[in-house]
Amino acid sequence: MQIEYKNCVLDQQALFDTIGYAPHPKQWILHNSNSKFRVLACGRRWGKSVSAAAEVMKGAVIPNQMLWCVAPTYDLARKVFREVYKYFTHKLPHWIEVKSESRMYLKLINGTVIEGKSADNPDSLIGEGVDGMIIDEAARIKKTTWEESLLPTLTDKDGWCIAISTPRGRNWFHEIFVEGQDNLIMDVSSWTFPSITNPYLNPDVIAAQKRRISSRAAEQEYDAIFLTDTGGVFRNVRGCVSGELRTIAEGNVNYVMGVDLAKYQDFTVLIVIDTRDNHVVYFDRFNKIDWKLQKDRIIATAKKFNDAKVHLDATGLGDPILDDLRGTGMNIIGHKFNNKFKNDIIDNLSMMIETQEITFPEIEVLINELTIFEYEITASGRTRLNAPEGYHDDCVCSLALGCIGAMSNRTCDSFEIA
Numbered sequence: 001m002q003i004e005y006k007n008c009v010l011d012q013q014a015l016f017d018t019i020g021y022a023p024h025p026k027q028w029i030l031h032n033s034n035s036k037f038r039v040l041a042c043g044r045r046w047g048k049s050v051s052a053a054a055e056v057m058k059g060a061v062i063p064n065q066m067l068w069c070v071a072p073t074y075d076l077a078r079k080v081f082r083e084v085y086k087y088f089t090h091k092l093p094h095w096i097e098v099k100s101e102s103r104m105y106l107k108l109i110n111g112t113v114i115e116g117k118s119a120d121n122p123d124s125l126i127g128e129g130v131d132g133m134i135i136d137e138a139a140r141i142k143k144t145t146w147e148e149s150l151l152p153t154l155t156d157k158d159g160w161c162i163a164i165s166t167p168r169g170r171n172w173f174h175e176i177f178v179e180g181q182d183n184l185i186m187d188v189s190s191w192t193f194p195s196i197t198n199p200y201l202n203p204d205v206i207a208a209q210k211r212r213i214s215s216r217a218a219e220q221e222y223d224a225i226f227l228t229d230t231g232g233v234f235r236n237v238r239g240c241v242s243g244e245l246r247t248i249a250e251g252n253v254n255y256v257m258g259v260d261l262a263k264y265q266d267f268t269v270l271i272v273i274d275t276r277d278n279h280v281v282y283f284d285r286f287n288k289i290d291w292k293l294q295k296d297r298i299i300a301t302a303k304k305f306n307d308a309k310v311h312l313d314a315t316g317l318g319d320p321i322l323d324d325l326r327g328t329g330m331n332i333i334g335h336k337f338n339n340k341f342k343n344d345i346i347d348n349l350s351m352m353i354e355t356q357e358i359t360f361p362e363i364e365v366l367i368n369e370l371t372i373f374e375y376e377i378t379a380s381g382r383t384r385l386n387a388p389e390g391y392h393d394d395c396v397c398s399l400a401l402g403c404i405g406a407m408s409n410r411t412c413d414s415f416e417i418a
Helices: 012-019 025-031 048-060 074-091 143-153 172-180 203-211 215-221 291-304 318-326 339-354 364-372 394-404
Strands: 002-005 008-011 037-042 066-071 096-100 105-108 113-118 132-135 160-165 188-193 255-260 268-274 279-286 309-313 332-335 374-377 383-386
Touching: 008 012, 012 048, 012 074, 025 048, 025 188, 037 048, 037 172, 048 066, 048 074, 048 132, 048 160, 066 074, 074 096, 074 105, 074 113, 132 143, 143 172, 160 172, 172 188, 215 339, 255 291, 255 394, 268 291, 268 394, 279 291, 279 364, 279 394, 291 309, 291 318, 309 318, 309 394, 318 332, 339 383, 339 394, 364 394
Parallel strands: 037 160, 037 188, 066 113, 066 132, 132 160, 255 309, 309 332
Antiparallel strands: 002 008, 096 105, 105 113, 255 268, 268 279, 374 383
């Protein structure tokens, strides 16, 4: 199929055949569009990066072009640039004049230059005009970077831009996506496709992955839905606010306690849960207290609540404290925090909050931590869960630890034990 591209007629099918790229049906929608701005909001593993790389190849065969592959970080920028580099080095090596994979730089014999750029340093994006750019993981780039650094580089040469991303809230990426849905705005086109529309993916695998995370995360990451308060992990936090704290335990009632120990500037948090109704009955948060007093407070709280079973963060400095507490005869289990363990207990807590299997009084600091707690997908595709930079997640971790002993659908054997 021939397509007019930057005032040149290009046989894109012949080019794709040459580089060994076979688009699936939904990718062809992007490739057959001539819009100056194209926005692609898709689920994970849909094929965004490889389709973007193919668009760079279309621009690269035109002489004397300046093309950028931009992403929030250098590591993410390599995703698209690596595909372009592979196409040229494996299929069109005679086109290359200068190449450096480490510097993300290609100069072709026709005068076209392709570079990888990181948006985390906006000053590096200021300079000569650009004929075309791919912005990968666009939803993670700041609006000011788009408006003040990236968009102006397209002005001199009336350049094109393809922004691709998994949705991440109602930010500038969403704004330009909405523009693309307006038939009266002629230079912007946008599309959204869930992961399942990639025919090369196994639907059963996608369904299994979606079951392992909260419904909200699944909607964003796999269904490509723009959520109003995305970035956060916990849905329905306010719906779980109920009841009061209790000063004394009830006889013959089993309680569990989650303990997240302070590290550096963090807080030690103790949360006690009544296992009959999974209600938080006790909350304590403190810092800058020596370890002996912390251990004494943990022992006293567990004893107060009928020798509550304790789930404690035994990572690092928590390990010797775990040994000391075990020596007192406490019913205590230590857990080593790593990425998988944290994801598991946070996913469990998220599901319990979403289904209101857990309730807690209106504890302002706890509710705030739950509300702002967020996740991100790393460059390697892993999910990382934490508080935003400069904030704490001690209450979240303590509650998640306590919920190991309070959950109805899994047992604590599912989690790593120290």
